[in-house]
Amino acid sequence: MVERRTPISIAEAVEKVMKHKLTGHVELIPLEDSQDRFLAQDIVATNDVPHFNRSPYDGFALRSKDTSEGSINNPLEFEVVEELAAGMVSTIPVQKNQVARIMTGAQMPAECDAVIMLELTKEFEKDGKKYISFKRSLKEGENVSFQGEDAKKGDVLVKKGTAINPGIIGLLATFGYAEVPVAKKPIVGLFATGSELLDVHEPLQPGKIRNSNSHAISAQIRRAGGEVRFYGKLKDEFELSYVAISTALEEVDLLITTGGVSVGDFDLLPDIYQKIGADVLFNKVAMRPGSVTTVAVYNDKFLFGLSGNPSASYVGFELFARPIIRTMLFSEYPHLRKETAQLAEDFLKPNPFSRLLRTRLFYESGQLKVIPSGVDKSNITTSLAGANSLTVLPGGTRGFQTGDFVDILLLDDQEGSNWPW
C-alpha cells in the first residue's frame, strides 16, 4: 500500500528543525589554521592601535610651537639630533629648533607633536652637524597617528560567529591572538543508500550509476563548516542498515543519509527511524525538488534523510542541515542569505509546489539578475555545477516572466540570513 504523507510548507519544516538546534563547542587553534573557521567569541582589542603616537610618513618630528614663524618667505632651520627608524625609541630629547629624523611607523619623541614630511625639507650640513630647512608652520598634531586612533583597548572589533577572512587574520595578529577561539567543526556522518550505487572508480554497469551524492554532500558539509565522516554505501537490506545507522549515530552530531526515504518498496529509512525510536519531524515538504526530505531527531542528534536524487539532496541539505551546522558555529544568520533578484529569463510553467530553481546569479549595472543554470529537472546534476544560487518560485497557478522580482538564496555567501522564509 502507498503511504499517504501530508506535505508541510518549507517555512514550517525549517521551523521544526530549528526548534531542536544544537549547541556549538569552542576550541583554541593556532592563528595559521584559523582561516575560514568561525569565531567562538567576539574579538576584543587587547591594546590601543597604534599603542604609541607614531609618524605615518618619512620626515622629521618636531615641536609645532617652534614653527609658528615659518612661511614661504621665512624659511626655518632645525638641527637634526637623532635618527629614528621604525621600532626605535627616542633617546635624545628634542629641544627648541631641533628635530629628529623619523621613518614611517616610528614612535614620536615625547617632546614632539608634529611631523614635517621629508619631501618638504632641504637637508644640509653646518659645522659638522646635520640641519634641515623648510618654509612653513605646522599645527599641533599635524602628521601624527595618535595612540588609539585606529582602535581603543576593549573595543569589540569582530562578532562571534563571523567567518575568519584575511582581514580578520590581520586583526587577530595585531592583537596578539597566537591562538584563536573558534567553533569546533560539527561532525557530520554520511551514508549513501541504494543497491544501484557504484563507487567513483568503478566502470558503469547496466542499471547502476556512480554514487555522486556522497561526494557532493561532503563538499556541501565542508562549505557549511562541518567535518565529514563518510561511512560508505548501504545496500537495501534492513538489518544491516539499521545496525550501521544506529551505531554511527553515537559518533556524530548530525547523520545524513541519501536515498531510501521515499515510499518505494526498498525505501528502508522510515522503518529504521521507527526502530531507533527517532522523532520524525516531517517526511514530506511542499517543494520541488526534495519533497520526500525527512528530518528526525533522537537524543539531541539529527537524522537527515535526504532524497537519493542529486538535486533534491543538494537542496535538502542547504535548507535543513546547513542552518543546524551554522548554528553550532555560533552564527546568528545560519540560513542561506536571501536577497531579491530579477529573472533574466521566463519561467512560464506554473508549479503546484514551491520550486527551488538552480540559478546563476549575475549583476547588470549593479542589479542582481538570475538565469537557470541548466535544464531544471530534478535528476539533472549538471545544472548544480553552475549554480551559485537557488531561486524560490512560490507554488501557484501562474508562471514567472523576465523582469519579475524573485527571492534568491545565495550558495557561496558567508553572511547568511537569520530567517529567509
Next chain:
Amino acid sequence: MVERRTPISIAEAVEKVMKHKLTGHVELIPLEDSQDRFLAQDIVATNDVPHFNRSPYDGFALRSKDTSEGSINNPLEFEVVEELAAGMVSTIPVQKNQVARIMTGAQMPAECDAVIMLELTKEFEKDGKKYISFKRSLKEGENVSFQGEDAKKGDVLVKKGTAINPGIIGLLATFGYAEVPVAKKPIVGLFATGSELLDVHEPLQPGKIRNSNSHAISAQIRRAGGEVRFYGKLKDEFELSYVAISTALEEVDLLITTGGVSVGDFDLLPDIYQKIGADVLFNKVAMRPGSVTTVAVYNDKFLFGLSGNPSASYVGFELFARPIIRTMLFSEYPHLRKETAQLAEDFLKPNPFSRLLRTRLFYESGQLKVIPSGVDKSNITTSLAGANSLTVLPGGTRGFQTGDFVDILLLDDQEGSNWPW
C-alpha cells in the same frame, strides 16, 4: 637625497605585471581533496547521463500502445510480471497487458516506453497473480528519463580554470573522476621586513608592533589559491636581507616582501633588487593606499615589494599578485571581479590619486550598494576585517555623493574579471 619616483596609473602597472605572467602546472589529486582547487582541464562527460533509460518515479513500466483504450470510463488491467529496484535489470520480457513494478532510478525494461505513477494505480490479486488497474492512456516516452537527456558523452560540462564547488564535485563523481586534474598551487614565498616587528605571541614593546601583515597576506595567498612559504622576518640589515631574499627566490614562483620599499633610510628593497639584477617594472603607482608598491621580475620569477602598511599591502597584493596566481591556476578571469555599485554614503573629500576604499557591499532590493567598512586611513587594520570589496574612486577634483555609481572590486568572489581597469 630623496629619490624622485614617477607614479604610473593602476592600469599601466597591472598591464606591466600581466605581460610577464607565469605558466601553471597540472597535478592529479584524489576527488576528496579537490574542493576549492582549480580545474586544469575541461570536464568532459565520459558517458551519457543517464546512461540508460530510467524511471524518474515509483510506478509501473509498460508499453504505451497497450494503454490507448484507457480512460476514466474504461479502466485497464495489467499483470505485474516483475519488480525492479534501482540497480536491477529486467529479466522477464514485458508483453501485451503486462507491466513491471519499477522504482525511482531503475532501468526501464527494453520493451517498455512509459511509466504509470504508483499513486494513479490500484493493486489487486487474481488467481495468485499480482495485477494493477488504472483509468488512463499513456503516451510514448511518458515519465521516462531518456539516456543522455542530462548530458551526452563528450559534452564539455565545466571549463578549465573553474574553482571546484560542491556541484562540480558531484559531476566529477558522476563521470568517474576518482582523480582530478587540477592546477598545482603556485608557491608564494613571504618575508616581513622591519626591525619594529614583534611576533604575534610577544608582548608589546615601546615603538614596536606585532607583525600582522605576514598573517593577512598568507591568508590572501591561500584565498587566491596559492601555497604560502613563510620565511620569517628580516631586520633592516642589507647583506643578511639580500642573501635571504635571493636564496628564497630559487625556491618559489613568486616572492613577496612587506615593508622596505619606500624611500626611507632603512628601505633596503630597492638596492636588493638592483644587486639581484631584477628588472623593476614600477616602484610607484598613482593610487592610495599602496603608492610605493614595487614589482620586479628576475628569471621568470616575480618579486612583489608591498608596503609595510597593512592596508597598502592588502591592496597591493590583490591588484598585482592575485592575477599572477590566478593565471597560474588557468583562470581566464584572473583579476578581482569588477561590478558597479551605488555609494550609500558620501565620500566628499577629493583625492589627487585614485583611491581604493575598503568597503562593505550589500544589496537593497537587488541593487548593489557599498559603504566604507571603517575609518579609511591607510594605517587602519580594522576596516579590512569588515571589507568584502574595494571601491575604486578615481582621482580628481571632486568628491563622491550618496547615490553615485562607482566601480567596485569583489574580494570574496571566485569568478573574477578578465580586465577591470
